[in-house]
Amino acid sequence: MDASKKDYTKISWLVASIGIIINILYFSYELIFFRSVFTKHFVSVFVEHVVIILLIPLFIVVGLLVGNVYSLKKELEKRSINLEETVKQRTRELEESNKLKDLYADILTHDVLNPLGSVSTAVELKLEDEPGDEDMLIAKRNITRAVELIENANRYSKLVAKDDVELEKVDLGEVLDEVLNDYSPLAMEKNIRIKYKGGRGFTAMGNALLKDVFSNLLSNALKYSHMNTEIAVNIVNGEGAWKVEVADRGEGIKDEDKEKIFERFKRVEKGGVKGTGLGLAIVKKALDLQKGRVWVEDNPGGGSVFTVELSKA
Ligand SMILES: Nc1ncnc2c1ncn2[C@@H]1O[C@H](COP(=O)(O)OP(=O)(O)OP(=O)(O)O)[C@@H](O)[C@H]1O
Numbered sequence: 216m217d218a219s220k221k222d223y224t225k226i227s228w229l230v231a232s233i234g235i236i237i238n239i240l241y242f243s244y245e246l247i248f249f250r251s252v253f254t255k256h257f258v259s260v261f262v263e264h265v266v267i268i269l270l271i272p273l274f275i276v277v278g279l280l281v282g283n284v285y286s287l288k289k290e291l292e293k294r295s296i297n298l299e300e301t302v303k304q305r306t307r308e309l310e311e312s313n314k315l316k317d318l319y320a321d322i323l324t325h326d327v328l329n330p331l332g333s334v335s336t337a338v339e340l341k342l343e344d345e346p347g348d349e350d351m352l353i354a355k356r357n358i359t360r361a362v363e364l365i366e367n368a369n370r371y372s373k374l375v376a377k378d379d380v381e382l383e384k385v386d387l388g389e390v391l392d393e394v395l396n397d398y399s400p401l402a403m404e405k406n407i408r409i410k411y412k413g414g415r416g417f418t419a420m421g422n423a424l425l426k427d428v429f430s431n432l433l434s435n436a437l438k439y440s441h442m443n444t445e446i447a448v449n450i451v452n453g454e455g456a457w458k459v460e461v462a463d464r465g466e467g468i469k470d471e472d473k474e475k476i477f478e479r480f481k482r483v484e485k486g487g488v489k490g491t492g493l494g495l496a497i498v499k500k501a502l503d504l505q506k507g508r509v510w511v512e513d514n515p516g517g518g519s520v521f522t523v524e525l526s527k528a
């Protein structure tokens with residue numbers, strides 16, 4: 216029997232016994248002195264004795280009840296102490312794992328990323344001499360992928376830790392020009408034409424994170440599009456908000472995957488195209504922080520249209 220159950224039994228018996236003892240004492244008093252305290256004033260002797268006898272089970276019930284309440288209280292106290300201990304233990308474990316995570320991120324950023332940079336330079340020099348060297352091309356692809364992975368993981372873990380960011384006036388036209396410029400070599404490699412009118416004055420409330428947003432969308436549009444196709448980038452003048460659409464002619468995204476792909480590490484295998492599955496999670500979190508939205512729809516005639524919506528400044 217555990218401790219609180221024992222206490223419960225003891226207390227039940229104690230309360231019931233006190234009641235019964237009072238009863239016996241009162242009976243004894245009546246027998247010894249041939250007089251009753253209550254009968255004189257209120258009731259007959261018969262009623263009084265019936266009440267006194269009925270009081271015995273009542274005392275037992277009250278005893279059980281008091282014992283129950285006491286043991287319940289003890290049990291709750293014990294559970295809350297256990298809970299406190301568990302919370303403390305989990306907090307300690309979390310602090311430990313956070314320290315480990317920081318250490319891991321530090322190692323990746325400083326001890327892996329920097330040497331990778333040197334290897335990448337060496338590979339590029341070798342490729343300048345022999346542009347068709349198959350081994351070097353494979354090495355370059357893998358280095359690029361490793362660097363992308365580390366940078367994306369870093370970017371995502373920093374973003375996730377943020378609750379808000381400062382918003383300022385940002386011209387979407389300027390950000391898009393920069394991003395399209397960065398991606399034009401890749402577009403040329405796949406012979407993909409990027410249709411974009413450009414311009415200025417599309418001022419939204421945003422943040423420097425917008426460059427990451429459009430970079431990821433452009434990177435995906437190029438990665439998941441076939442050679443010799445077209446990507447259309449449009450800024451649509453909405454009511455109180457700008458909408459930036461990035462439309463490609465790739466394989467498109469199934470309806471059941473349209474929300475899933477914005478979760479971290481959620482990838483949908485597409486003809487062996489490699490990725491970390493963090494790009495769209497970064498886009499989503501960056502837009503949440505800027506009070507914006509992103510969604511994907513089918514492109515009529517094939518492919519996908521990613522739309523980013525941001526409040527006008
Ligand atoms: N334009 C697109 N067309 C078709 N599928 C897409 C497109 N953009 C994203 N996807 C799908 O959504 C998934 C998630 O995209 P996300 O950008 O998050 O990850 P990723 O591209 O696989 O990796 P990375 O972290 O390197 O960007 C991709 O695996 C792909 O299947």
Ligand SMILES: [Mg+2]
Nearest residue numbers: 435490494495
């Ligand atoms: Mg991506």
